[in-house]
Amino acid sequence: MTSEVHRKTVFIVDDDPAVRDSISLLFSLHGHATAVFACAEDFLRAIQPGWRGVVLADIRMPGLSGLEMQEALASHPARLPMIMITAHADIATARQAFKFQAVDFLEKPFDHDQLLASVDAAMSGLPETRSAIGTRPVATTLSPRERQVMALVVDGLDNGSIGERLGISPRTVEVHKSRVMTKLGARNLAELVRIAQAAR
Structure with missing residues (x-):
């Protein structure tokens, strides 16, 4: 993969090939370029400063976890927004994800419309995805x-x-x-x- 990555690329980092394939297909059908990675280490070795888009990362993976990858990317010049996905959600994990500026935290199995809306919001640079915090303090x-x-x-x-x-x-x-x-x-x-x- 070169540094000339489509601005709307969805980078999918998940150790489950079925999850990678289904998410990649979903976003491809909605006009987004996608790139898939089987582990955090592969993504960290590949990422380049010119990449643009959104990262979808599983929390629990062999080797580096999604949270550890998120922490490693915090100071990377690409500054890609991240959406964390997991089948094992808990408050402590969510709190840590948001501490490192995750834009959303989705539980598997997630609704496809919910996932699409979250990614579209992240790509638009919006701080919110589904809750109107700004209008309801x-x-x-x-x-x-x-x-x-x-x-x-x-x-x-x-x-x-x-x-x-x-x-x-x-x-x-x-x-x-x-x-x-x-x-x-x-x-x-x-x-x-x-x-x-x-x-x-």
Whole structure:
């Protein structure tokens, strides 16, 4: 591969050949050039400063993980936005991904429209993909109790621990958490982490 990579190239880094092939086909059908890599090491050896596009990287891969690759790319001159994908999502992993400026964090199996929208937003340089944080600020959207619950959820506490901390039942915690997700348009906890970090 040369440095003359199409501006809208989707770089797919995943150790599962079926995943690589299906994602590559999806984006090819929607007019994007694609390039596939079986591991983080292959991508890091190949990347050149002139490359443009978006990186889709699996979190768990043999050798370097997607998060380790993301950290290695943080200072690379190509400055490619990254979307992390995983079948094993948890809050700590999402928090680390967003710490290193991931533009999105998607759980497998993901909806194709969701994936396309996320990549299109990243290529357009938009800070958001699916939640209207700019028009619905966390501070004005959530009640004080909901903000407390959100902060503790993002810190990785379970419902029982949050309930003990706030003096409410786990069921009440779940109700508050559900309201937070609905108000902020978060489809899952990874999105909630992204929204919370953007609000900070």
